Amino acid sequence: MIAELGHGSLILSIVLSLTSAFGSAFAIYKVDSYWASCSRLLSYLACVCVTFSVIFLAICFVIDDFSVLYVASHSNTHLPFIYKLTAVWGGHEGSFLFWLFCLIGWTALVAKLGKTKNQEFQNWTLIILTTISTAIGGYILFASNPFIRLLPAAFEGRDLNPMLQDIGLIVHPPLLYLGYVGFAVAFAMSMATMITKENNPKWAEDIRPWALSSWCFMTAGIVLGAWWAYNELGWGGWWFWDPVENASLMPWLTATALLHSLKVSKQPNIMSGWSLLLATFTFCLSILGTFIVRSGVITSVHAFATDPTRGIILLSILSVVMIGSMLVFAYRAGRYIQPMKFEWLSLPMLFFLGNGLFCIATFSVLLGTLYPMVYQLFGLGNISVGAPYFNQIFVPIVLLLCILMGLSSFIHVHRVNVAIPYFHLVKRPLIISISIALLVAGIGTFKAYRTEFQWFEGSYSIIVIASVLSCWVIVASIMSAIKDNKKIAMACAHIGVALIVIAASYEGYASVETSQKVTNGTQFNFHDHRFEYEKTELLIGPNYTAERGVIRMSDEQGQLVNYLKPEKRHYTVRSMDMTEPDVYWNRWGDWYITLGDKIDNDHYAIRLQYKPLMRWIWYGGGLMVFGALITLVFGRARSKLSLNIKEQKGRWCVE
Known part of the structure; x- marks a missing residue:
């Protein structure tokens, strides 16, 4: 009965979304605010219905209703309660229901908070959002329904994929979905801008908070996903350039370019076409990312579906969105693409250069991700594009972006007074940055010498350059924020x-590792510390059994530092083995250990890695999200206050 209630709620939410689209269309045709109010009300009701649908599916998991095929495929009576809840989005069908929940939720927020003086603009925005909701809802209903019954009911479920039974997967997918789907709002508003021929710079101000909110969610989701891969998969890395990782990176890159473009688009005829095009591409790349993850066209540790029919439907939706939006842009582009003439080192010029780099990076990732698939599609065989390709492209792009980020910190107005020597502005932070970076590099060299570490060819120069440019960004951002508190959010981001750049360079080029064959009492030295394998413990978990190694970690004087306890788990229902690493960390690095296979009755293989500055990657991601939150919370209020003051003075001013 509960499954039927969830199914009915899903159908009702789809019907209400479609009716809301017609209501907004009538409001435009009749120029009647009554129909617009009805459309907004229907959006709220659709949100309530899809929320109940998600809740009913969660209840099916909690009560172990194995007469529901989706529950039987992704749960088990022994599965811990928290993972029964997260299993709602742990498979293909449930993840799309959650996708729809996020989309209709964003639509309801736009209906409530996105009111503007241009009623036609809001109506078109709601038409586009509710139409997309209807399309996704129809896909779920006919091709990916999580409420399908399994008769007769299974006695026991298959259990949730062990890779997803981790604390990081409780938060990572919802955040990523909120980011993915949130860009539908920016897309819908950009389409509404062109359809209504809106040429007032205020459209950029209307779009930017929604784009920034989505960017904030996506950034947090990507960082948490990297943290999950690092702590769960057991190979010691945090970014593998996996196709599904790339699927989330591509819309993030264009979204970052979009945010910077919108900042200057608030002024008339400045990069307006760029902003509208980037909003379109970002949402299209979000759908493409969903297609890559859920269609089964690629092999990945993150991919969970192999049904080609679903992939064809998703590709059809992407094609309609892409072709339709490009036709609108081609028809209306003349109003927004104007000849741009920038002064040297002006803010629009720096943003234009930065956006160009972001687009090059996006195209490179897209090419490296899809090329193997296309190569195989034409029967040319199998080929893989690995980390060396992406690293060779991204290292110079990131370093160039660091230069631009530092320069942008010193520009306070639309045009720079080029009569003032620009070097005079950047001389002091540049000298400080080089001094700090060389000091850090010197300390790193000394520690490398003490630990007899051999630098990889060219790695030392990359670390020094990354350190100099990262310190340049940090010093320039701090000095800029001190002079102008409006730049605190930008400085944090x-x-x-x-921090991520400098940490990634050290982690990527200065990590060291050792592999050991150990038994009880085995001792060895590694990176200024002594390790002793004390014993092996046998554990029984709620739905797995495990062997856990206990390794004593002590300093050079023999004082206890910590106990490391990596595990080798066997999930009985799925008959699947998983490696659970253990990490000891301080501010300067991580000691990362994994327990390998049992070599014989008494010996195990272990792998121990030292990763310098690894924590700084997570700190850097947190600072980026924090900077976005500052802008969302304080920037909006400051903008409204400034606008009221300017209107009282009787003139228009764009901050």
């Missing part, structure tokens, strides 16, 4: 990027 840019410092976060700089």
Whole structure:
């Protein structure tokens, strides 16, 4: 009965979304606010219905209703309660229901908070959002229904994929979905801008908070996903350039370009066409990312579906969105694409250069992700594009972006007074940055010498350059924020990027590792510490059995530092083995250990890695999200206050 209630709620939400679209269309045709109010009300009701649908599916998991095929395929009576809840989005069908929940939720927020003086603009925005909701809802109903019955009911479920039984997967997918789907709002508003021929710069102000909110969710989701891969998969890396990782990175890159473009699009005829095009591409790449993950066209540790029919439907939706939006853009582009003439080192010029780099990076990732699939599709065989390709492209792009980020910190107005020597502005932070970076590199060299570490060819120069440019961004951002508190949010985000750059360079080029064959009492030295394998413990979990190694970690004087306890788990229902690493960390690095296969009755293989500055990657991601939150919370209020003051003075001013 509960499954039928969930199914009925799903159908009702789809019908209400479709009716809301017709209501907005009538409001435009009749120029009647009554129909617009009805359309908004229907959007709220659709949100309520899809929320109940998700809740009913969660209840099916909690009560172990194995007469529901989706529950029987992704749960088990021994599965911990928290993972029964997260199993709602742990498979293909449930993840799309959650996708729809996020989309209709964003639509309801737009109906409530997105009111503007241009009623036609809001109506078109709601038409586009509710139409997309109807299309996704129809796909769920006919091709990916999580409420299908399994008769007769299964006695026991298959259990949730062990890779998804991790604390990071409780939060990572919802955040990523909120980011993916949130860009539908920016897309719908950009389409509404062109359809209504809106040429007032205020359209950029209307879009930017929604784009920034989605970017914030997506950034948090990507960082948490990297943290999950690092702590769960057991190979010691945090970014593997996996196709599904790339699927989330591509819309993030164009979204970052979009945010910077919208900042200057608030002024008339400045990069307006760029902003509208980037909003379109970002949402299209979000749908493409969903297609990559859920169609089964690629092999990935993150991909969970192999039904080609679903992939064809998703590709059809992507094609309709892409072709339709490009036709609208081609028809209306003349109103928004104007000849741009920038002064040297002006803010629009720096943003234009930065957006170009972001687009090059996006195209490179898209090419590296889809090329193997196309190569195989034409019967040319199998080919893989690995980390070396992406690293060779991204390292110079990121370093160039660091230069631009530092320069942008010193520009306070639309045009820079080029009569003032620009070097005079950047001389002091540049000298400080180089000094700090060389000091850090010197300390790193000294520690590498003490630990007899051999630098990889060219790695030392990359680390030094990354350190100099990262310190340049940090110092420039701090000095800029001190002079102008309106730049605190920007400084936080840019410092976060700089921390990730310097941490990734050290982790990627200065990590060291050792592999050991151990038994009880085995001792060995590694990276200024002594390790002793004390014993092996046998554990019984709620739905797995495990062998856990206990390794004593002590310093050079023999003082206890910590106990490391990596595990080798066997999930009985799925008959699947998983490696659970253990990590000891401090501010300067991580000691990352994994327990390998049992070699014989007494010996195990273990792998121990030291990863310098690894924590700084998570700190940097957190700072980026924090900077976005500052802008969302304080920037909107400041903008409204400024606008009221300017209107009282009787003139229009764009901050």
